[in-house]
Amino acid sequence: MYIYLNGKVVSKEEAVISPYDHGFMYGLGAFETFRTYGGFPFLINEHLTRLHEALKELNIYLELDTDTVIEMVKTLLRKNEMDDAYFRLNVSAGVGDIGLQTLPYEKPAVILYTKPLIESSTISEKELIPLKTVRNTPEGEKRLKSHHYLNSILGKRELSAVNQEGVFLTQEGYISEGTVSNLFWYSDNKLFTPGTSTGILEGITRKWVMKASHILNIPFETGNYKIEKLVEADEIFLTNSIQELVPVNKFQDKEFPGAEGEIFDLYRRLYNEHTKKQLRSI
Numbered sequence: 001m002y003i004y005l006n007g008k009v010v011s012k013e014e015a016v017i018s019p020y021d022h023g024f025m026y027g028l029g030a031f032e033t034f035r036t037y038g039g040f041p042f043l044i045n046e047h048l049t050r051l052h053e054a055l056k057e058l059n060i061y062l063e064l065d066t067d068t069v070i071e072m073v074k075t076l077l078r079k080n081e082m083d084d085a086y087f088r089l090n091v092s093a094g095v096g097d098i099g100l101q102t103l104p105y106e107k108p109a110v111i112l113y114t115k116p117l118i119e120s121s122t123i124s125e126k127e128l129i130p131l132k133t134v135r136n137t138p139e140g141e142k143r144l145k146s147h148h149y150l151n152s153i154l155g156k157r158e159l160s161a162v163n164q165e166g167v168f169l170t171q172e173g174y175i176s177e178g179t180v181s182n183l184f185w186y187s188d189n190k191l192f193t194p195g196t197s198t199g200i201l202e203g204i205t206r207k208w209v210m211k212a213s214h215i216l217n218i219p220f221e222t223g224n225y226k227i228e229k230l231v232e233a234d235e236i237f238l239t240n241s242i243q244e245l246v247p248v249n250k251f252q253d254k255e256f257p258g259a260e261g262e263i264f265d266l267y268r269r270l271y272n273e274h275t276k277k278q279l280r281s282i
């Protein structure tokens with residue numbers, strides 16, 4: 001497998017960065033994960049906007065324009081002989097001395113990873129599992145998609161099967177998010193999702209669902225909610241840029257419609273229309 005590292009395409013076996021990189025030493029780095037449809041990265045502008053916001057917070061100076069990233073993606077697809085793939089665009093702070101640095105990082109390491117997508121002819125469903133691990137609060141003003149992932153790893157260790165996803169609660173007992181997903185549920189003719197005050201990552205697909213709600217004319221609400229709201233829900237689904245929209249079929253011994261859910265189907269159909277529209281525009 002080939003990856004993109006600081007302007008060069010190299011095999012993953014050849015790829016190296018300095019042990020003095022502060023992304024390794026102090027966790028100063030941010031990344032975006034996305035997938036392609038027809039060789040084009042979906043919602044790439046939204047991903048780059050979030051990445052640049054994170055880099056600004058981390059004091060890492062870098063401007064990546066959309067055209068450059070698209071060309072990087074196309075280069076790796078050709079080199080790895082893939083039509084579509086999973087990508088992770090990673091920016092690590094760069095080399096520094098031992099000790100905390102307050103000056104800007106002006107020579108970050110830019111890495112574009114890729115791996116094959118796992119395609120399926122059927123819609124994958126998940127069982128939602130309440131986690132004992134509490135969702136930690138962001139270290140800064142809001143949660144970044146950064147190198148700090150221990151909280152999610154601890155949560156994922158609680159899961160026993162690949163068809164499970166965990167749901168974190170905050171210290172106050174409010175629903176926040178999954179280990180690698182945002183969470184939605186439909187109840188009383190309205191769609192709900194936890195607000196940013198719960199410390200969630202503002203997912204790109206989460207934002208897409210919020211915009212889609214206006215298109216579908218489905219009332220929408222964010223806020224702080226207790227776990228009982230999920231038990232009372234009619235439908236639950238998860239969002240993730242790689243897995244897309246994932247229906248939940250079970251939570252706390254209650255069965256849910258999963259892929260047969262009417263509301264989930266509306267959002268799923270619209271999502272498919274948008275990805276197909278992208279293919280037609282290439």
